[in-house]
Amino acid sequence: MDKYEVVIIGSGPGGYIAAIRAAQLGYKVAIVEREDNLGGVCLNWGCIPTKALLKSAQLYKKILSASSFGIKITGDVEVDIQSIVAHSRDAVAKLSCGVSMLMKKNGVKVYKGCARIAGKGEVHVDNDGVKSALSAKHIILATGGRPRIATNLDTKLLWSSKDAMLPETLPKSLLIIGSGAIGIEFASFYSTIGSKVTIVEMQDRILPLEDRDISLSMHEILKNQGVDIFTACSVMDLVQSASSITAQIVNSGTEDTVTSSFERVICAIGILPNSGNLGLEDTKVQLDKGGFIITDGMCQTSEPGIYAIGDVAGPPCLAHKASHEAVICVEGIAKKDGRISTAPSTLHKNNIPSCIYSIPQIASVGLTEDAAKTQGLEIKVGISRASCNGKAIASGESEGFVKVILCSKTGELLGAHMLGSEVTEMINGYIVGRQLEATDLDIAHTIFPHPTLSEMMHSAILSAWKEPLDS
Incomplete structure (x- = not known):
């Protein structure tokens, strides 16, 4: 049994920040990550790579308008999608390496594998059959979330958000189901570099969580970029052929139906929490109806000694919220343990910003x-x-x-x-x-x-x- 004071499951922006802060406060810390690289979805398959992709698209758009700034381009301007992807993966590799260096610098022990709570203060890690047992007074769950998929269709033509960051070729046509932050960012990226994009949104407007003026203005901007937008509509059926997916788009009010085929489809309809397969059924930890872990203002679950931060602890599912919760959680632990005398900061959800890196x-x-x-x-x-x-x-x-x-x-x-x-x-x-x-x-x-x-x-x-x- 490897003994620690704090064990963190998950190395995303909540997990690795919690590890660093706990180490700074003198705790002996271990962090467990099941994926090959540290940094979680945000760094590897979310916030960072999409920003790199969007920067390439933004630059392409700016180059196309260079003549309005007095700059003449005599040759063709072409999109090299594989080079764009390579640029984004290079940014990811640098930052993931940086997280690994931070763990080493702060004396945090990294375990690779799937973690499961196996009793009070005990975590078991399985790395392809190589097993470890860890003990800790404090266990922090920072396991994040995963995309919600609305269909059982199993095909390379149906992209997850991860697939959409690794295109081998640029699709001529793309259907995006959902118009939240993820859907709109992909719509901006692909429509800017040359794909014909269609968005389907169940609500009466795109970006339904944003201010109405923002939603309506962005609708017009995307429309002017050639994006087709169907609001108050659902995708009722997806049928696969050898090289495309045919979708039935149905208006929820009029029941009018549009049938179109697309080379690729992205499902961007929300996030599910990674709260399963953690051994929580043998604890007092409670989940809400959506499967998110219920916590108090200090990220404490209903099981003493177990905490939850980030996406797995409920919306808003944002990296900066996870990082802030990480500090609150660890400083709350340290205050109870008598390691610090000052009260930790609190999370004011109304002050959490929302940022969408569309164009x-x-x-x-x-x-x-x-x-x-x-x-x-x-x-x-x-x-x-x-x-x-x-x-x-x-x-x-x-x-x-x-x-x-x-x-x-x-x-x-x-x-x-x-x-x-x-x-x-x-x-x-x-x-x-x-x-x-x-x-x-x-x-x-x-x-x-x-x-x-x-x-x-x-x-x-x-x-x-x-x-x-x-x-």
């Missing part, structure tokens, strides 16, 4: 306008458009806007929603403002540098006051 990007935090109205709040809404921003116009990126929802009585920033170039970098300003409980007056009295895209954050506040200076 253009989307970022948001807090309440949507519809949600604020549903709650009966008295609000003021302000919008600053990129078409009125000097930096955006000079850069040829005048698509999009910044929208704020303010409390009419207190000036509290209830929500912020952005669409446009690099808005995933801009949203942080509003997140800090919400964390510090800044008011609209505080933001309005802040000097924003000129010319920058961030000036729209200031202008949106003034717009909510009906005192815009840019339009």
Whole structure:
């Protein structure tokens, strides 16, 4: 039996951050990972590789518009899909190696294999028949999630998100089922580099969790890029042939049916938790109806000594939420053990940002306008458009806007929603403002540098006051 103080199952952005923080606080730590590389889905098959792919698509789009910037390209501009994929995998390899180095630097022991809780404070690891037994006072579950698949069709023509990051050739036609962050990012990537993309969404609009103005604007942008979009529709049947999949797309209201064939299909309809095969049935750990592990504000499950963080502990299924929970969890453990005297930070779910790296990007935090109205709040809404921003116009990126929802009585920033170039970098300003409980007056009295895209954050506040200076 190998003895540790903290054992972490899963090495994604929750797991490896928990391992580092626990080691920093003096714990003897082990981490278990069943895949070949550390870093979890985020690093290997999610956040990082998709950003690399999208950067290639963004660059391709920019090159095609080079003439508008006075740059003449005399030869053909071609997409080399295999080189694009190689670039993304190279980025992944570098970062995964970096996580391994961090484990070594912090003295964290890494075990390869599938882990299972085998009793109080005990974890068994099976690495293709090579077995290890670990003991620890604290066990942290950071096992993540996996894509939800809506069909039993077994074919290479039906892509998982992982398959969609490893195309050998560029599909001429692509059906994407679902229009959340994953679906929209793939739609942006493939439509930009030359595939004919079709999106099917069950709800009445794409990006149904985003602010309605964001959804409607992105709908128009994708439509103008040649993407076909079916909302309030379902894919009722998929039939495979030798080289394509035929889909029946049915409108849920009118029952009108469209039948089309596609070279590839991506299913992007959500995430299921990896809470099975962990031995939880022999513990007091409770799961919700979706299979997510139920925890308290300090990531503690209903079984003393077992904690859960990240996707397996429930939505929002975001890497930065997992990393933040990792620190909260470990510092909570250390506080109980008397290793630190200060109370750990808490997770304010309303301050967790959502970022979608489509072309253009989307970022948001807090309440949507519809949600604020549903709650009966008295609000003021302000919008600053990129078409009125000097930096955006000079850069040829005048698509999009910044929208704020303010409390009419207190000036509290209830929500912020952005669409446009690099808005995933801009949203942080509003997140800090919400964390510090800044008011609209505080933001309005802040000097924003000129010319920058961030000036729209200031202008949106003034717009909510009906005192815009840019339009």
